[in-house]
Amino acid sequence: MNGRFSIAMHIMTLLCADARLQSSDYLAGSININPVLVRKELSNLLKHGLINSQLGKNGGYSLAKPAKEITIASIYKAVKPNAILGQAKNEPNPACPIGKQINNHLKTLDADIERVMVNKLGDTTLAEFYKKFD
Amino acid sequence: MNGRFSIAMHIMTLLCADARLQSSDYLAGSININPVLVRKELSNLLKHGLINSQLGKNGGYSLAKPAKEITIASIYKAVKPNAILGQAKNEPNPACPIGKQINNHLKTLDADIERVMVNKLGDTTLAEFYKKFD
DNA sequence: TTGTAATGTAATAATTTTTATTACATATTT
DNA sequence: AAATATGTAATAAAAATTATTACATTACAA
Numbered sequence A, B: 001m002n003g004r005f006s007i008a009m010h011i012m013t014l015l016c017a018d019a020r021l022q023s024s025d026y027l028a029g030s031i032n033i034n035p036v037l038v039r040k041e042l043s044n045l046l047k048h049g050l051i052n053s054q055l056g057k058n059g060g061y062s063l064a065k066p067a068k069e070i071t072i073a074s075i076y077k078a079v080k081p082n083a084i085l086g087q088a089k090n091e092p093n094p095a096c097p098i099g100k101q102i103n104n105h106l107k108t109l110d111a112d113i114e115r116v117m118v119n120k121l122g123d124t125t126l127a128e129f130y131k132k133f134d
Numbered sequence C: 001t002t003g004t005a006a007t008g009t010a011a012t013a014a015t016t017t018t019t020a021t022t023a024c025a026t027a028t029t030t
Numbered sequence D: 001a002a003a004t005a006t007g008t009a010a011t012a013a014a015a016a017t018t019a020t021t022a023c024a025t026t027a028c029a030a
Helices: A004-017 A024-031 A035-047 A072-079 A097-121 A126-131 B004-017 B024-031 B035-047 B072-079 B097-121 B126-131
Strands: A051-054 A060-063 B051-054 B060-063
Touching: A004 A024, A004 A035, A004 A051, A004 A060, A004 A072, A004 A126, A004 B097, A024 A035, A024 A060, A024 B097, A035 A051, A035 A072, A072 A097, A072 A126, A097 B004, A097 B024, A097 B097, B004 B024, B004 B035, B004 B051, B004 B060, B004 B072, B004 B126, B024 B035, B024 B060, B035 B051, B035 B072, B072 B097, B072 B126
Parallel strands: none
Antiparallel strands: A051 A060, B051 B060
Protein backbone atom coordinates (compact mmCIF):
# COMPACT_ATOMS: atom_id res chain seq x y z
CA MET A 1 0.00 0.00 0.00
CA ASN A 2 1.10 3.53 -0.70
CA GLY A 3 0.53 6.74 1.23
CA ARG A 4 -3.14 7.05 0.29
CA PHE A 5 -4.52 5.89 3.61
CA SER A 6 -2.36 8.42 5.48
CA ILE A 7 -3.47 11.17 3.14
CA ALA A 8 -7.14 10.24 3.44
CA MET A 9 -6.89 10.15 7.24
CA HIS A 10 -5.14 13.51 7.25
CA ILE A 11 -7.84 15.05 5.08
CA MET A 12 -10.65 13.60 7.19
CA THR A 13 -9.02 14.75 10.42
CA LEU A 14 -8.61 18.29 9.12
CA LEU A 15 -12.25 18.39 8.02
CA CYS A 16 -13.19 17.04 11.44
CA ALA A 17 -11.19 19.76 13.19
CA ASP A 18 -13.11 22.61 11.54
CA ALA A 19 -16.66 22.27 10.25
CA ARG A 20 -16.32 25.16 7.82
CA LEU A 21 -15.55 24.51 4.15
CA GLN A 22 -11.84 23.83 3.61
CA SER A 23 -10.08 24.38 0.30
CA SER A 24 -7.87 21.76 -1.32
CA ASP A 25 -4.98 24.21 -1.24
CA TYR A 26 -5.27 24.60 2.50
CA LEU A 27 -5.48 20.83 3.00
CA ALA A 28 -2.47 20.31 0.73
CA GLY A 29 -0.54 22.85 2.81
CA SER A 30 -1.05 20.89 6.01
CA ILE A 31 -0.34 17.53 4.43
CA ASN A 32 2.52 19.02 2.45
CA ILE A 33 1.79 17.35 -0.87
CA ASN A 34 0.68 18.57 -4.27
CA PRO A 35 -2.85 20.05 -4.32
CA VAL A 36 -3.83 18.01 -7.37
CA LEU A 37 -3.10 14.79 -5.51
CA VAL A 38 -5.25 16.01 -2.66
CA ARG A 39 -8.06 16.86 -5.06
CA LYS A 40 -7.79 13.36 -6.52
CA GLU A 41 -8.17 11.81 -3.10
CA LEU A 42 -10.98 14.25 -2.25
CA SER A 43 -12.70 13.16 -5.43
CA ASN A 44 -12.43 9.55 -4.28
CA LEU A 45 -13.71 10.29 -0.76
CA LEU A 46 -16.58 12.20 -2.36
CA LYS A 47 -17.43 9.20 -4.51
CA HIS A 48 -17.54 7.08 -1.36
CA GLY A 49 -19.93 9.50 0.31
CA LEU A 50 -17.57 10.45 3.12
CA ILE A 51 -17.37 14.15 2.29
CA ASN A 52 -19.29 16.91 0.54
CA SER A 53 -17.89 19.49 -1.83
CA GLN A 54 -19.05 22.91 -2.89
CA LEU A 55 -18.04 24.35 -6.25
CA GLY A 56 -17.21 27.96 -7.05
CA LYS A 57 -15.80 30.85 -5.11
CA ASN A 58 -15.61 30.27 -1.35
CA GLY A 59 -16.24 26.61 -2.09
CA GLY A 60 -14.43 23.71 -0.45
CA TYR A 61 -14.93 20.44 1.37
CA SER A 62 -16.61 19.24 4.56
CA LEU A 63 -17.54 15.96 6.23
CA ALA A 64 -20.68 14.34 4.82
CA LYS A 65 -21.86 13.30 8.30
CA PRO A 66 -20.95 13.64 11.98
CA ALA A 67 -17.47 12.33 12.80
CA LYS A 68 -18.86 9.90 15.34
CA GLU A 69 -20.72 8.16 12.52
CA ILE A 70 -17.61 7.73 10.38
CA THR A 71 -15.55 4.62 11.13
CA ILE A 72 -11.88 4.34 10.28
CA ALA A 73 -12.88 1.17 8.43
CA SER A 74 -15.01 3.20 6.02
CA ILE A 75 -12.04 5.44 5.27
CA TYR A 76 -9.81 2.42 4.78
CA LYS A 77 -12.32 0.85 2.42
CA ALA A 78 -12.32 3.99 0.28
CA VAL A 79 -8.59 3.69 -0.40
CA LYS A 80 -7.98 -0.02 0.08
CA PRO A 81 -5.47 -1.78 -2.14
CA ASN A 82 -6.13 -5.03 -4.01
CA ALA A 83 -4.16 -7.08 -1.54
CA ILE A 84 -3.10 -6.00 1.93
CA LEU A 85 -0.38 -8.64 1.99
CA GLY A 86 0.84 -7.55 -1.44
CA GLN A 87 1.14 -9.57 -4.59
CA ALA A 88 3.94 -10.50 -6.95
CA LYS A 89 3.65 -9.02 -10.43
CA ASN A 90 4.48 -12.22 -12.26
CA GLU A 91 2.32 -15.18 -13.07
CA PRO A 92 3.82 -18.20 -11.37
CA ASN A 93 4.76 -21.10 -13.60
CA PRO A 94 1.54 -22.94 -14.50
CA ALA A 95 3.50 -26.12 -15.13
CA CYS A 96 4.43 -26.26 -11.44
CA PRO A 97 1.77 -27.83 -9.21
CA ILE A 98 2.49 -25.30 -6.47
CA GLY A 99 2.83 -22.34 -8.81
CA LYS A 100 -0.44 -23.20 -10.49
CA GLN A 101 -2.45 -22.98 -7.25
CA ILE A 102 -0.63 -20.61 -4.95
CA ASN A 103 -2.25 -17.36 -6.05
CA ASN A 104 -5.69 -18.68 -5.19
CA HIS A 105 -4.60 -19.80 -1.76
CA LEU A 106 -2.80 -16.51 -1.09
CA LYS A 107 -5.92 -14.64 -2.13
CA THR A 108 -7.93 -16.57 0.44
CA LEU A 109 -5.37 -15.81 3.12
CA ASP A 110 -5.46 -12.14 2.18
CA ALA A 111 -9.24 -12.01 2.42
CA ASP A 112 -9.08 -13.56 5.90
CA ILE A 113 -6.59 -10.96 7.04
CA GLU A 114 -8.51 -8.08 5.59
CA ARG A 115 -11.65 -9.23 7.36
CA VAL A 116 -9.85 -9.12 10.70
CA MET A 117 -8.35 -5.71 9.93
CA VAL A 118 -11.59 -4.09 8.84
CA ASN A 119 -13.20 -5.53 11.93
CA LYS A 120 -10.65 -3.83 14.11
CA LEU A 121 -10.82 -0.54 12.18
CA GLY A 122 -14.60 -0.62 12.49
CA ASP A 123 -14.24 -0.28 16.25
CA THR A 124 -12.92 3.26 16.03
CA THR A 125 -14.64 6.35 14.68
CA LEU A 126 -13.09 9.49 13.24
CA ALA A 127 -14.38 11.36 16.30
CA GLU A 128 -12.45 9.05 18.61
CA PHE A 129 -9.33 9.37 16.50
CA TYR A 130 -9.62 13.14 16.58
CA LYS A 131 -9.91 13.13 20.38
CA LYS A 132 -6.26 12.10 20.57
CA PHE A 133 -5.11 15.48 19.27
CA ASP A 134 -4.51 18.32 21.69
CA MET B 1 3.76 -3.69 0.71
CA ASN B 2 5.32 -5.18 -2.36
CA GLY B 3 5.38 -8.75 -3.63
CA ARG B 4 7.86 -9.97 -1.02
CA PHE B 5 5.30 -11.77 1.13
CA SER B 6 3.97 -13.66 -1.89
CA ILE B 7 7.48 -14.60 -2.91
CA ALA B 8 8.43 -15.73 0.59
CA MET B 9 5.25 -17.81 0.88
CA HIS B 10 5.92 -19.35 -2.52
CA ILE B 11 9.47 -20.27 -1.54
CA MET B 12 8.39 -21.75 1.77
CA THR B 13 5.60 -23.75 0.16
CA LEU B 14 7.97 -25.21 -2.43
CA LEU B 15 10.45 -26.18 0.28
CA CYS B 16 7.57 -27.71 2.22
CA ALA B 17 6.47 -29.74 -0.80
CA ASP B 18 9.82 -31.49 -1.18
CA ALA B 19 12.22 -32.05 1.69
CA ARG B 20 15.26 -32.42 -0.58
CA LEU B 21 17.55 -29.46 -1.19
CA GLN B 22 16.10 -27.07 -3.80
CA SER B 23 18.20 -24.71 -5.89
CA SER B 24 17.40 -21.02 -6.23
CA ASP B 25 17.14 -21.49 -10.00
CA TYR B 26 14.45 -24.12 -9.58
CA LEU B 27 12.54 -21.95 -7.11
CA ALA B 28 12.82 -18.94 -9.44
CA GLY B 29 11.42 -21.08 -12.27
CA SER B 30 8.27 -21.89 -10.33
CA ILE B 31 7.78 -18.34 -9.07
CA ASN B 32 8.76 -16.94 -12.44
CA ILE B 33 11.01 -14.15 -11.23
CA ASN B 34 14.69 -13.43 -11.46
CA PRO B 35 16.89 -15.94 -9.56
CA VAL B 36 18.87 -13.13 -7.92
CA LEU B 37 15.71 -11.74 -6.34
CA VAL B 38 14.92 -15.21 -5.05
CA ARG B 39 18.39 -15.55 -3.59
CA LYS B 40 17.97 -12.19 -1.88
CA GLU B 41 14.75 -13.34 -0.26
CA LEU B 42 16.31 -16.70 0.60
CA SER B 43 19.13 -14.83 2.27
CA ASN B 44 16.57 -12.93 4.33
CA LEU B 45 14.65 -16.07 5.30
CA LEU B 46 17.96 -17.65 6.26
CA LYS B 47 18.77 -14.69 8.49
CA HIS B 48 15.42 -15.19 10.20
CA GLY B 49 16.14 -18.86 10.84
CA LEU B 50 13.29 -20.17 8.71
CA ILE B 51 15.43 -22.10 6.23
CA ASN B 52 18.84 -23.74 5.92
CA SER B 53 21.20 -23.50 2.99
CA GLN B 54 24.00 -25.68 1.77
CA LEU B 55 26.83 -24.23 -0.25
CA GLY B 56 28.66 -25.85 -3.12
CA LYS B 57 27.75 -28.33 -5.79
CA ASN B 58 24.45 -30.15 -5.15
CA GLY B 59 23.72 -27.50 -2.57
CA GLY B 60 20.40 -25.72 -2.11
CA TYR B 61 17.78 -24.77 0.43
CA SER B 62 15.46 -26.59 2.84
CA LEU B 63 13.16 -25.73 5.73
CA ALA B 64 14.92 -25.15 9.04
CA LYS B 65 12.23 -27.01 10.99
CA PRO B 66 9.07 -29.06 10.46
CA ALA B 67 6.36 -27.18 8.58
CA LYS B 68 3.91 -27.65 11.42
CA GLU B 69 6.23 -25.58 13.62
CA ILE B 70 6.38 -22.66 11.17
CA THR B 71 3.58 -20.13 11.48
CA ILE B 72 2.55 -17.84 8.64
CA ALA B 73 3.11 -15.03 11.12
CA SER B 74 6.80 -15.89 11.35
CA ILE B 75 7.08 -15.68 7.55
CA TYR B 76 5.21 -12.38 7.54
CA LYS B 77 7.51 -10.99 10.22
CA ALA B 78 10.54 -11.83 8.11
CA VAL B 79 9.34 -9.62 5.27
CA LYS B 80 7.11 -7.14 7.04
CA PRO B 81 7.04 -3.54 5.87
CA ASN B 82 7.41 -0.51 8.12
CA ALA B 83 3.72 0.26 8.06
CA ILE B 84 0.99 -2.09 6.93
CA LEU B 85 -1.36 0.84 6.36
CA GLY B 86 1.29 2.67 4.35
CA GLN B 87 2.79 6.04 4.98
CA ALA B 88 3.04 9.28 3.05
CA LYS B 89 6.55 10.27 2.01
CA ASN B 90 6.29 13.89 3.04
CA GLU B 91 6.59 15.44 6.43
CA PRO B 92 3.29 17.12 7.24
CA ASN B 93 3.40 20.84 7.96
CA PRO B 94 4.72 21.27 11.54
CA ALA B 95 2.99 24.65 11.78
CA CYS B 96 -0.38 22.91 11.55
CA PRO B 97 -1.67 21.50 14.84
CA ILE B 98 -3.07 18.45 13.07
CA GLY B 99 -0.09 17.97 10.77
CA LYS B 100 2.28 18.17 13.71
CA GLN B 101 0.71 15.22 15.52
CA ILE B 102 -0.91 13.01 12.93
CA ASN B 103 2.05 10.79 12.16
CA ASN B 104 2.30 9.69 15.77
CA HIS B 105 -1.38 8.85 15.95
CA LEU B 106 -1.28 7.00 12.64
CA LYS B 107 1.69 5.03 13.90
CA THR B 108 -0.29 3.91 16.93
CA LEU B 109 -3.20 2.89 14.73
CA ASP B 110 -0.84 0.94 12.51
CA ALA B 111 0.67 -0.90 15.47
CA ASP B 112 -2.82 -1.89 16.63
CA ILE B 113 -3.68 -3.27 13.23
CA GLU B 114 -0.46 -5.15 12.89
CA ARG B 115 -1.01 -6.80 16.25
CA VAL B 116 -4.39 -8.09 15.13
CA MET B 117 -2.97 -9.30 11.83
CA VAL B 118 -0.02 -11.14 13.30
CA ASN B 119 -2.39 -12.70 15.78
CA LYS B 120 -4.51 -14.06 12.97
CA LEU B 121 -1.48 -15.19 10.93
CA GLY B 122 -0.14 -16.95 14.02
CA ASP B 123 -3.13 -19.28 13.96
CA THR B 124 -2.04 -20.99 10.75
CA THR B 125 1.10 -23.02 10.11
CA LEU B 126 2.89 -23.62 6.85
CA ALA B 127 1.82 -27.27 7.10
CA GLU B 128 -1.83 -26.24 7.21
CA PHE B 129 -1.38 -23.85 4.30
CA TYR B 130 0.29 -26.60 2.30
CA LYS B 131 -2.61 -29.02 2.96
CA LYS B 132 -4.78 -26.84 0.71
CA PHE B 133 -2.81 -27.87 -2.38
CA ASP B 134 -3.78 -30.99 -4.29
C1' DT C 1 43.39 -31.68 -7.96
C1' DT C 2 40.63 -29.91 -11.19
C1' DG C 3 36.16 -29.12 -13.36
C1' DT C 4 31.44 -28.28 -12.27
C1' DA C 5 27.50 -26.59 -10.04
C1' DA C 6 25.72 -24.35 -6.45
C1' DT C 7 25.34 -20.24 -2.95
C1' DG C 8 26.19 -15.32 -1.89
C1' DT C 9 26.46 -10.56 -3.06
C1' DA C 10 27.63 -6.17 -5.39
C1' DA C 11 26.84 -3.02 -9.10
C1' DT C 12 24.02 -1.45 -12.58
C1' DA C 13 20.13 -1.19 -15.87
C1' DA C 14 15.34 -1.42 -17.01
C1' DT C 15 10.73 -1.07 -15.74
C1' DT C 16 6.89 0.27 -13.11
C1' DT C 17 4.68 3.01 -9.78
C1' DT C 18 4.09 7.08 -7.34
C1' DT C 19 4.18 11.93 -6.93
C1' DA C 20 4.48 16.54 -8.93
C1' DT C 21 3.37 19.92 -12.31
C1' DT C 22 1.00 22.39 -15.94
C1' DA C 23 -3.06 23.62 -18.04
C1' DC C 24 -7.60 24.60 -18.41
C1' DA C 25 -12.77 23.86 -18.27
C1' DT C 26 -16.61 24.64 -15.05
C1' DA C 27 -19.07 26.49 -11.16
C1' DT C 28 -20.36 30.07 -7.80
C1' DT C 29 -19.95 34.18 -5.13
C1' DT C 30 -19.30 39.13 -4.89
C1' DA D 1 -17.66 40.57 -15.10
C1' DA D 2 -13.89 39.43 -12.06
C1' DA D 3 -12.22 36.42 -8.72
C1' DT D 4 -11.69 32.05 -6.56
C1' DA D 5 -12.71 27.56 -5.99
C1' DT D 6 -13.59 22.59 -7.70
C1' DG D 7 -12.70 18.95 -11.18
C1' DT D 8 -9.87 16.55 -14.39
C1' DA D 9 -6.67 15.42 -18.20
C1' DA D 10 -2.07 15.17 -19.89
C1' DT D 11 2.57 15.08 -18.99
C1' DA D 12 6.99 15.16 -16.43
C1' DA D 13 9.88 13.98 -12.62
C1' DA D 14 11.21 11.10 -8.93
C1' DA D 15 11.28 6.93 -6.38
C1' DA D 16 10.79 2.12 -5.82
C1' DT D 17 10.82 -2.37 -7.63
C1' DT D 18 12.51 -5.89 -10.55
C1' DA D 19 15.88 -7.69 -13.79
C1' DT D 20 20.46 -8.44 -15.36
C1' DT D 21 25.40 -9.01 -15.38
C1' DA D 22 29.36 -10.28 -13.16
C1' DC D 23 32.08 -12.68 -10.20
C1' DA D 24 33.90 -14.49 -5.61
C1' DT D 25 33.31 -18.50 -2.64
C1' DT D 26 32.19 -23.19 -1.42
C1' DA D 27 31.80 -28.16 -1.89
C1' DC D 28 31.23 -32.31 -4.40
C1' DA D 29 32.96 -35.74 -7.57
C1' DA D 30 35.40 -37.60 -11.30
